[in-house]
Amino acid sequence: MASDVLDRLRSHAPQSVPHASGRPWLFGRWPKEQWAFASAGTSLLAVAGRCSLTAQDLTVRLNGVRDLPDVETAVRGAAGSFHVLASVDGHSYLRGSAFGTRRLYWTTVDGVTVCADRARTLAWLTRAAVDTGQLAARLSTVDPLPHPLAGSAMWRQVHAVAPGRAVIVEPDGSHRTKEWWQPSAPHLPLAEGAVALRDVLREAVSLRARPGQILGADLSGGMDSTSLCFLAAEAGARLVTASLHSATPGNEDRYYAPYAAERLPGSESLVFPFAELPGYFAGLGVRHDPADEPTAVTRGRAVQKHLAQALRHRGARLRLNGYGGDDVLLPPRSYLHTLVRRHPSLALRHAAGWRARSRWPLPATARMLFDGRSYHRWLTAAGGRLREPAAGRPGPDSWGMGPRLPLWATDSAVHLVAGLLDTAAAQEARPLASGRGLHGRLHxxxxxxxxxxxFSHDSTVDALPAESPFCDDTVIAACLAVRAQDTTSPWTYKPLLAAAMDGIVPDHLLQRTTKDHVTQEWHHSLRRHRRDLAALATDSHLVAAGIADENGLRRVLHSPELLTGHTHGLEQLLAAELWLRDLAAHPLPAYLTTPESEERPVEPTTR
Known part of the structure; x- marks a missing residue:
């Protein structure tokens, strides 16, 4: 690798670990409490992140590592969210988490493979340009993007490693990827699955909640955040909870959250009426250190910063959130496609229930149940439907709805995204599982x-790191192991979590069947910040990139329909536009500029 690249790395990554031979291996900045390392002879093993394994554990487990295939055996059973890094006789093994909470990217510098946990690091290191095609794909008004587009790196020549795959770097700098995690078929009934989920979720929370520790936690009143709060209290943490009080008529969070807070031993409850907060879309002109890709969470950035500051003021140095609960506990409706082939009568009852609740047309319901298209065919067709309007109330589709681009997207944007879909189809992109139900759950x-x-990146910018225990590998795997028909139905709400938390969370909270939204606050914020939103059409970076039409943007951002809920891809527009502006303002990632006093050399544990 060129010496100037190594010099750039060293100047911003003061911690390092060499191969046993002395060749450069790891450079970075990692907090001591999220780093465990062991070495023996020519073998090195490390975990970076929130992990149940200590340096002493790794030292013992390293005894069984003779070759790279032994690495996964050495870390088997570990809880948390972490990267695994190993060097055996100069061969490197690197991987993130099975579901992408811990990401991994790679690029090539002078023929040598370089990996990082942040795509921005590699883009900065190689001075890579933003991939306009990937940026155009992020304008889709249908979320999420289909596999394999979802999660792709946003820069040219920077590549995302698929979750569940590891990178093996050879001594000559070449690399290959290898699958290290595979899903098993969902097989557990509800009762068995609930016991397993209780155990792994309790362990996931215990990794973050220490006895006597002041711990910040979101407490929305919903089942997910409430469950985490009760588990954290059980672990002995001193909780400071943050609850948002919505004025939206019919919103029940403001009743359930105080009910939960009153029953959390030794906790302090902070309640924030929305009217007293900065609101959505506040601070659009303030530039922030951007994440690895655009995200709709930017709309509430000012709100979250306000909450983080309040929690820090109370002494919290970590914040739990319930993010991911909906996604891992509730399978998409595509589970019906698999279920109808195994248990037809049960599937038809479920389909009738969902059809009644969601007002699905009968023909669309039948197509979803009996659709025989391959994933390849579906991907191929998706490229020709990018200009079709997204349905206000989308019907069911066994593979998903597919991306749609807003009217203000240029023909060039459509061409670029269609090209990505065509390329994926031409490369015979396979679904994540043979059954559409499991494919949908994995996606x-x-x-x-x-x-x-x-979220983790943005929270670090706000100086209060956020953790999402529902997104730990062990927690997600426990949810996926349960039969889909036992985890959802038209007549129940999160039965798996309710059964898992029985005896830990009060029954009244587990019996809740509603999920609230903040519609009133959303529209109020749109009216309040409409001028700031309209200003985004001026000197738009998306227009400069050639994927947004300037006149189309002006029409959308000045349209009265914006205030009535017809947002025309507003969230996607905001996410992509602000991300580009943030990148321009912060060419050097902020996480590479830790103050001198925080820099320290690595002192590895050896034996």
Whole structure:
């Protein structure tokens, strides 16, 4: 690798670990409490992140590592969210998490493979340009993007490693990828699955909640965040909870959250009426250190920063959130496609129930149940439907709805996204599982992990790291092991979590069957910040990139329909536009500029 690249790395990554031979191996900045390392002879093993394994554990387990295939055996059973890094006789083994909460990317520098947990690091290191095609795909008004587009790196020559795959780097700098995780068929009934979920979720929370520790936690009143709070209290943490009080008529969170807070031992409850917060879309002109890709969470950035500051003021240095619960606990409706082939009568009862609740047309319901298209055919067709309007109330589709681009997207944007879909189809992109039900669950879980990683980045910028225990590998795997028909139905709400938390969370909270939204606050914020939103059409970076039409943007951002809920891809527009502006303002990632006082050399544990 060129010396100037190594010099750039060293100047911003003061911690390092060499191969046993002395060759450069790892450079970075990692907090001591999220790093465990062991070495023996020519073998090195490390975990970076939130992990149940200590340096002492790794030292013992390293005894069984003779070759790279032994690495996964050495870390088997570990809980948490972490990267695995190993060097055996100069051969490197690197991987993130099974569902993308911990990401991994690679690029090539002078013929040598370089990997990083952040795509931005590699883009900065190689001065890579943003991939306009990937940017155009992020304008889709249908979320999420289909596999394999979802989670792709946003820069040219920077590549995302698929969740569940590891990178093996040879001594000559070449690399290959290898699958290290495979899903098993969902087989557990509800009762058995609930016991397993209780155990792994309890362990996931215990990794973050220490006895006597002041711990910040979101407490929305929903089942997910409430369950985490009760588990954290059980672990002995001193909770400081944050609850948002919505004025939206019929919103029940403001009743359930206080009910839960009153029953959390030794906790302090902070309640934030929305009217007293900055609101959605506040601070659009303030530039932030961007994440690895655009995300809709930017709309609430000012709100989350306000909450983080309040929790830090109370002494919290970590914040739990319930993100991912919906995605891992509730399978997409595509489970019906698999179920109808195994248990036809049960599937038809479920389909009738969902059809009544969601007002699905009968023909669309029948197509979803009996659709025989391959994933290849579906991907191929998706490229020709990018200009079709997204349905206001989308019907069911066994593979998903497919991306749609807003009217203000240029023909060039459509061409670029169609090209990505055509390329994926031409490369015979396979579904994540043979059955559409499991494919949908896996894709949904990966999306949860992807967004959790973005939350983690944004929370670090706000100086209060956020953790999403529902996105830990062990937790997601426990949910996926349960039969889909036992985890959802038209007549129950999150039965798996309710059964898992029985005896830990009060029954009244587990019997809740509703999920609230903040519609009133959303529309109020649109009216309040409409001028700021309209200003985005001026000197738009998306227009400069050639994927947004300037006049089309102006029409959308000045349209009265914006205030009535017809947002025309507003969230996607905001996410992509602000991401580009943030990138321009922060060419050097902020996480590479830790103050001198925080820099320290690595002192590995050896034997």
């Amino acid at each position: 949904q879980a990966r999306e949860a992990g992807r967004i959790a990683s973005i």
